[in-house]
Amino acid sequence: MSTRELIERELDVLSEPLQREVYDFVRFLKARANGEVFNGLLASESVLERDWNTPEEDAAWQNL
Numbered sequence: 579m580s581t582r583e584l585i586e587r588e589l590d591v592l593s594e595p596l597q598r599e600v601y602d603f604v605r606f607l608k609a610r611a612n613g614e615v616f617n618g619l620l621a622s623e624s625v626l627e628r629d630w631n632t633p634e635e636d637a638a639w640q641n642l
Contacts, residue, residue: 598624 579587589597602624629635 595625595628598628 589600592600602622
């Protein structure tokens with residue numbers, strides 16, 4: 579079994595939030611391999627987006 583197949587097999591059993599974390603990590607690895615400077619804010623953006631983009635969050639910030 580190839581490495582890709584092993585990774586896909588592991589991904590299949592992960593929840594969506596954990597899959598997003600894996601995706602962010604893959605983006606980090608690609609950036610590092612290309613000599614890019616790591617930007618932690620961008621790497622965590624997709625994970626944090628789930629918490630930020632909610633009606634509850636909008637209501638909490640509407641008076642600011």
